[in-house]
Amino acid sequence: MSKMHNPPHPGEVIREYLGNVTVTDAAQQLGVxxxxxxxIVSGHSGISPDMAYRLASAFGTSPELWAGIQMQYDLHRASKEKRPLIQPFTGIATA
Incomplete structure (x- = not known):
């Protein structure tokens, strides 16, 4: 998975996929x-694995697509967090 500069929240992508379908109608079809x-659509929650499967079924995509969008968004946000300097482990095999 390649890094994306400032990836969109998955909710923005869902909004595009929905087009003119209302959130109420979409929620009913998704069973949520x-x-x-x-x-999710407003960016206040993320996509769970269960939701990824529901979206995949509804849009004819794969659950990996939705999980990947969520992961790119989460990793990008995490990359902006300040964290302490972590030293590499020594004396262990690396892949």
Whole structure:
């Protein structure tokens, strides 16, 4: 998976996929609460593995697509966090 500069929240991608379909209608088709989907589409929640499978079924994509979008977003955000300097382990085999 290649790094993406400032990847979009998965909710933005879902919004594009939905087109003119309302969140209420989409939530009903996905079998989830409207509030659950609203939180994802508004960027307040992420995509769970279960939701990735639901989206894949509804949009004819793969769950890996949705999980990958979420992972790129999460990793990008994590890369912006300040963390202490971590020294490499010594004396262990590396792959």
């Amino acid at each position: 609460n409207r509030v659950t989907l609203t939180r």
